[in-house]
Amino acid sequence: MSGKSSACIFGIVGFVIVLNICATPLNAQSIEEKTAVCAGCHGRNGKPIDKTFPVIWGQQQGYLYIQLRDFKRGDRKNDIMQPIVASMERADMLAIAEYFSKKPWPDLGQPRAPKEVANRAVRANASVGCTGCHLDQFQGDGTVPRLAGMSRDYMTKTINDFRSRARGNNPGMSDLMLATAPEDLAALTEYLAGL
Amino acid sequence: MDKRSILAVALAAVAGILIGPVFAQEVKQEAKSTSGKAKISPVTQDQLNKADKNADNFLLTNGNYAQTRFHPAKQIGRNNVKNLHVAWIFQTEVKESLETSPIVINGVMYVTTSFSHVYALDAKTGAEIWHYKHKMGPVTTYCCGPNNRGVQVLGDLVYLATLDAKLLALNAKTGDVVWQSDIADPELGYSETMAPTVIKDKVLIGTNGGEYGIRGFLKAYDAKTGKLLWTFNTIPENSVGAWATKDATGRDMHRDIQAEKDQLAKTGDPYQKLGGGVWQNPAIDLATNRLYFVVGNPSPDLDGSNRPGDNLYTDSLVSIDLETGKYVCHLQYIAHDVWDLDAVSPPVLVDVKGKDGKIIPGVIHAGKTGHIYVHDRKDCSLIRFSQAMVAQENMWVLPTKEGARMLPGANGGVEWSPIATDPGQGLAYAINLHQPMTYHVENSPYPNGKLWLGGAFKVIPSEAQAGNITAVDYNTGKIKWQVKTPQPMIGGILATAGGLVFTGEGNGKFAAYDSSSGKELWSFRAGAGVNAPPSTYMVDGKQYVVVGAGGNTQVDFRRGNNIIAFSLN
Numbered sequence: 001m002s003g004k005s006s007a008c009i010f011g012i013v014g015f016v017i018v019l020n021i022c023a024t025p026l027n028a029q030s031i032e033e034k035t036a037v038c039a040g041c042h043g044r045n046g047k048p049i050d051k052t053f054p055v056i057w058g059q060q061q062g063y064l065y066i067q068l069r070d071f072k073r074g075d076r077k078n079d080i081m082q083p084i085v086a087s088m089e090r091a092d093m094l095a096i097a098e099y100f101s102k103k104p105w106p107d108l109g110q111p112r113a114p115k116e117v118a119n120r121a122v123r124a125n126a127s128v129g130c131t132g133c134h135l136d137q138f139q140g141d142g143t144v145p146r147l148a149g150m151s152r153d154y155m156t157k158t159i160n161d162f163r164s165r166a167r168g169n170n171p172g173m174s175d176l177m178l179a180t181a182p183e184d185l186a187a188l189t190e191y192l193a194g195l
Numbered sequence: 196m197d198k199r200s201i202l203a204v205a206l207a208a209v210a211g212i213l214i215g216p217v218f219a220q221e222v223k224q225e226a227k228s229t230s231g232k233a234k235i236s237p238v239t240q241d242q243l244n245k246a247d248k249n250a251d252n253f254l255l256t257n258g259n260y261a262q263t264r265f266h267p268a269k270q271i272g273r274n275n276v277k278n279l280h281v282a283w284i285f286q287t288e289v290k291e292s293l294e295t296s297p298i299v300i301n302g303v304m305y306v307t308t309s310f311s312h313v314y315a316l317d318a319k320t321g322a323e324i325w326h327y328k329h330k331m332g333p334v335t336t337y338c339c340g341p342n343n344r345g346v347q348v349l350g351d352l353v354y355l356a357t358l359d360a361k362l363l364a365l366n367a368k369t370g371d372v373v374w375q376s377d378i379a380d381p382e383l384g385y386s387e388t389m390a391p392t393v394i395k396d397k398v399l400i401g402t403n404g405g406e407y408g409i410r411g412f413l414k415a416y417d418a419k420t421g422k423l424l425w426t427f428n429t430i431p432e433n434s435v436g437a438w439a440t441k442d443a444t445g446r447d448m449h450r451d452i453q454a455e456k457d458q459l460a461k462t463g464d465p466y467q468k469l470g471g472g473v474w475q476n477p478a479i480d481l482a483t484n485r486l487y488f489v490v491g492n493p494s495p496d497l498d499g500s501n502r503p504g505d506n507l508y509t510d511s512l513v514s515i516d517l518e519t520g521k522y523v524c525h526l527q528y529i530a531h532d533v534w535d536l537d538a539v540s541p542p543v544l545v546d547v548k549g550k551d552g553k554i555i556p557g558v559i560h561a562g563k564t565g566h567i568y569v570h571d572r573k574d575c576s577l578i579r580f581s582q583a584m585v586a587q588e589n590m591w592v593l594p595t596k597e598g599a600r601m602l603p604g605a606n607g608g609v610e611w612s613p614i615a616t617d618p619g620q621g622l623a624y625a626i627n628l629h630q631p632m633t634y635h636v637e638n639s640p641y642p643n644g645k646l647w648l649g650g651a652f653k654v655i656p657s658e659a660q661a662g663n664i665t666a667v668d669y670n671t672g673k674i675k676w677q678v679k680t681p682q683p684m685i686g687g688i689l690a691t692a693g694g695l696v697f698t699g700e701g702n703g704k705f706a707a708y709d710s711s712s713g714k715e716l717w718s719f720r721a722g723a724g725v726n727a728p729p730s731t732y733m734v735d736g737k738q739y740v741v742v743g744a745g746g747n748t749q750v751d752f753r754r755g756n757n758i759i760a761f762s763l764n
Contacts, residue, residue, distance in 0.1 A: 061333040066644070075643065094333055126751065127654045132339060133646065136291065136746075136754050141310075142335030142358070143644070171639030172646040179598065179635045179651040 031099050034092060037084065038100070046106035051153035058105030062143035064097035067169075076169035110152055112194035113187070121191030124184035128176055138192055152193035159185050233302045233317040233324065235368045237351045240395055244481055250692075253299040253730040256345050256390040257613050258689075260479040261544035264615035265690045266731045270738035272693035275763055276707045276717045282739055282762040283321030287314060288328075290756040292726070293745020296345040296390060296613075296687070297758065299732035303367075306743065306758050307343040307390075311357040314758075315370060318741075319734040321760060325370035332359035336644050337386035338406040340748025344475075344611075345390035347398075349418060356387035356400050362416055364398075376421035378402065384409045384644050392476045393418055394517065401429075401473025405491040405509075405537070406648060408641035411471030413488060415520060425520035429471035429490045429508050434464055436505025439530035444566065444580055448591045450531055455503035465502040468641050470494030471509045474611050475541040478558065480572065484517040487558045487572070489538035496535040496605075497594045497636045498649025505530035510537045512560055512568070514575055524575035528562055533594055534634055535605040535652065536563040541613050543623070548670040550578055559669050561614045561625040563607035567667045581672040584608070584627045584665040594650055598633030605652040606630055606683065606750065613728050615690035617710055622666045622675060624696050624710070628683035628750070631658040664688070664698055666713060676713035685750050687728025689740075697740055699725020701752035705742055705759075723755020737762055 038056065042048050046057030056064060070076040072085040072093075085093070113121065125131055133144045140146040147155070161167035162177040177185065238254065246252070247259035250268040258264045271279065287293075291309035298305045304318040311329040316322065335341075335358045346365075347354045352373060353365040360381045364373040378400060379385035384407025392399040397415040404411065411429035416422065438452050470493045477488035490513055493499075493506035507525070510532045514523040528538055540561045547557030547569050556572040565585035569578045588602040606628050614625045636650040654660070662684035666675040680700050688698040690710055699705040705725045706718035724746035731740045740761045746754035 062335060065333060070643070073643075098333065123656055127656045128651070129654070129751070131751050132749055135341070135748065136751075141341055142331070142333075142337070169642060170645050171637070171642055172648050174639070175635065175637040175648065175651045178637070179653055 031095055035096055035099055041080070043106070046103055047108060048151060048154070051151050052157045053151070054154050055106060055108070055150055056100045057103035058146070059101060060140045060142060060145055061097045061101035063140060063145040064100055065093050066143050068093040068097065070169040076167065105146070105149060108149060108151055110149070110193040113191040117187050118191050120184065120187035124180060124188055128180050130188070138195060147192045148195035150192060152189055155189045155192060159189065233319065235303050235315070235324070236301045237367070238300050238348050240349065243349065243394070251733045252301065253297065253732045256296045256298070256347065256392070256476050257541055257543075260394070260481060262476065262478040262541050262613065263543055263545060263618065264613055264688065264728070265617055265692070267692045268731050268733055268738045269692040270733070271691070271695065271740065271763060273695065273709055273716060276693070276695060278763050279707070279717050279740070279761045280764065281719070282760045285314070285316055285321040285323070285758040287756045287758065288312065288326070290754050291745065292340040292342050292748040292754065293743035293756070294342045294344045294388070294686070294727050294747070295743050296728045297730040297741045297743070298346060298348060299730060300348055302734045304741065305346050305348060305353060307345050307355065308745070308756070309341040309343060311343050311355065313346055313353065313355055313365065313370065315367070316758070318732060318739065318760070321758070327355075327365055327370040329357050331357070332381065334382045335359050335386060336381055336384050336407055337388065337403055338646065342388040342748070344388055347391050347393045349393040352418070354391040354393055354398050356389060356391050358386050358388065360385045360387050360402070362391065362398065362400055362421065364418075364421060374421040376416060376423070378414065379409070382644050383407070389473070389475055392479070394479055397424060397517070399477060399486070401475075401488065403472050403474060405470040405472035405494055406496060406646050407644065408468035408494045408647045409470060409472070410467055411473060411490060413473050413477065413486070413515070413520070427515050427520040427522070429473060429513065430466045430469045431507055432464065432466050434466040434469055434504055434507045435459065436507045436527070436530060439505055439527065442530070442591070443526065443528045443568065443577055446590060448529065448531065449593050455531070458500065459503040462501065464504070468494060469502055469506055469509065474539045475613070478542050478544045479517065480544055480556070485514050485523055486517055487512065487514050487542045487544065489513070489540070489542055489560055491539055492532050492535045492537035494641075495647045495649030497533055497634060497652070498638050499531050499533045500638055502531075506532070512538065512542060512558065512570060512575055526570060526575040526577055528564070528568065533636070534591070534601065536603065536608065538562060539611045540609045543614060543616055544572065545616055545618050545669070547578065559616070559623055561609035561623070563603060563609060565603055565608035565627060567614070567623050567625060567669060567672075569669050569672070579672045581667045581669070582674050584625060584663065584667070584674065584677070585629050594634035594636035596636060598635040598653060600631065600633050600655065602631055603628070604630035604632030604654065605634070606685070610685050610749075612685055613687045615688045615696060616669075617690045620711065621668055621670045622710065623669045624688050624690055625665050625667065626684035626686065626688055626698055627663045627665060628685060629661045629663070630683050631655045631660070662700070664696070664708065664713065666710070678708065678713045678715070682752075683750055685747055686726035689729040689731060691731055697729045697742070699727070699729070699742055699744070701726060701747065701750060703744065703753065705744070719761070721755070721757065721759060723757065724752030726750075726752055
């Protein structure tokens with residue numbers, strides 16, 4: 001998603017969310033109330049409404065929590081997410097993270113990578129060691145996210161953001177992405193999307 | 196969904212409309228208890244003290260408090276090992292990296308898996324007695340796989356440290372939790388994969404986290420209650436040291452001492468986030484009540500620019516007093532390490548030839564550098580170091596943004612894999628990796644509980660990897676024999692009084708070798724990487740050898756979930 005109209009929509013969403021949080025204290029809301037707004041971008045059925053948005057259904061609880069925490073701290077910058085998390089306490093973040101982690105991972109219907117692309121991705125992994133943290137089947141664990149079946153466009157955007165350090169809450173990932181050839185990263189993205 | 200719908204959903208949220216079903220929370224039972232045929236009996240401190248002479252059991256992670264990994268059982272020997280066959284296979288619930296050291300006590304075996312599961316098994320049949328499944332906290336921050344390297348037992352308690360940095364005592368008969376203590380905050384980068392060491396009234400535990408900007412430690416807890424007794428910080432408040440320009444073997448490390456001094460004046464001592472994990476068990480000298488352990492790398496691994504000084508006591512052998520946790524001595528192998536060629540394989544206490552040729556109490560450690568270091572136990576001083584067991588090239592070239600090639604790669608040499616010894620032959624047996632890598636450096640502040648390498652290590656895809664099993668005469672430092680393997684080796688090794696060493700490979704091969712010559716005498720294909728240290732024991736007069744075959748996350752060997760025991764016909 002790009003362009004002024006998108007930014008405008010996001011601005012409205014963010015504003016509405018802030019209003020909602022102001023109207024009802026977070027600690028008085030049910031988990032469904034706390035998470036209702038998330039569907040606006042991340043999808044009512046777990047499929048994000050835009051391909052550059054991440055899947056959060058079925059994502060690792062620790063990872064979701066750390067991202068919320070980092071949005072609040074300002075370590076990860078995002079004009080939509082930061083107002084949403086501004087009034088959240090740690091317990092809210094953990095509860096929201098747990099709520100989404102227990103949802104089923106959605107099938108985005110992305111095709112499996114062709115053999116030559118998959119082979120290149122496997123070789124790149126053997127060099128840079130993605131599975132050292134994301135684990136054998138790229139399912140992630142704890143504070144490390146699942147990558148298998150994640151939106152291809154979101155991963156492409158994220159890798160670019162890591163490489164430019166626009167995403168600043170994990171410089172270790174920036175270092176790894178910068179040490180990896182763009183062609184290898186493209187192969188990895190296509191391969192992971194199709195898992 | 197189009198963009199108007201986004202707004203609609205958000206408005207619905209304002210109106211308080213519930214979206215999405217309410218899911219019931221399923222709470223799984225953490226521990227279960229079933230009746231097994233083997234009788235679970237308590238372990239006494241006297242048994243643990245004499246573990247090196249006990250052919251029936253495998254009582255401590257590395258065999259005994261000296262950590263020799265030399266076992267007195269000799270029913271399986273050079274002449275009959277060819278008849279070894281599978282006695283039983285137990286399949287765990289977890290198909291992920293398996294690094295457990297099986298503990299065996301009077302016919303009962305305790306093994307662990309990734310994600311901190313514990314199983315009690317009948318050591319004769321492999322039948323499950325109980326299974327403890329740790330309810331992991333939401334935040335775990337660990338490097339190199341969700342591993343667990345085992346438990347320790349004293350009395351009727353089984354001690355376990357978990358990935359979410361907790362120390363637990365379980366009822367040995369049921370697997371129920373008796374007490375639980377928080378070791379450290381996992382959100383800050385702490386985690387546990389090592390087996391605890393228990394002695395008398397204390398449970399000793401180190402910490403992972405050298406890749407996370409922690410301040411490392413070794414802690415002692417009350418074995419009965421879980422109350423913290425003392426903490427030894429592996430990073431002292433003055434971590435600067437002596438501005439050593441050479442490593443323990445005398446090679447120049449190309450430090451810019453003036454730049455470091457300028458940085459120190461600007462930002463002060465970096466001790467609070469300097470890393471220094473303790474990944475493996477301490478050896479204990481029962482005669483002097485002293486612990487010997489090694490301390491891992493400084494954080495961040497590859498970028499030394501913000502951590503001026505020698506970064507004490509990273510990359511060091513350290514000795515402290517068991518009762519008080521007070522410092523006794525140390526020797527640093529690599530000051531201001533920027534290659535992660537740290538100290539992780541557990542040290543071993545053996546008598547060694549001193550500098551003057553007299554036999555003295557020694558301590559030996561196998562480094563990621565590929566050397567076995569031999570120390571005087573009295574003051575930690577270095578007596579000698581062995582010939583390099585792996586190729587060393589371009590040492591110590593400094594990491595660059597583009598990547599500088601140096602051998603060994605960052606996994607070693609000898610990784611966390613425990614070595615074995617045969618004191619009668621004066622030999623130490625080590626398994627090694629050869630993984631050519633480039634070292635890339637970047638600078639960034641600690642990102643709050645996320646991996647902090649200060650750059651990247653990259654395996655060079657065009658260069659062949661390999662491994663080896665090496666026997667080193669620790670009284671001369673000379674390599675006595677070496678067996679090449681097609682892949683890098685990680686896991687561990689065992690020596691027995693039967694004149695054998697046992698070890699496994701990432702391709703699933705598990706083999707026995709003549710401990711004097713390295714000649715292969717028997718092998719088995721496990722179907723998944725054998726990357727765990729073997730144990731041996733006896734039940735009803737029959738000797739068994741047991742090992743985990745579950746592959747490895749760090750080197751990405753094929754995963755499995757098997758505990759395999761072997762015996763003679």
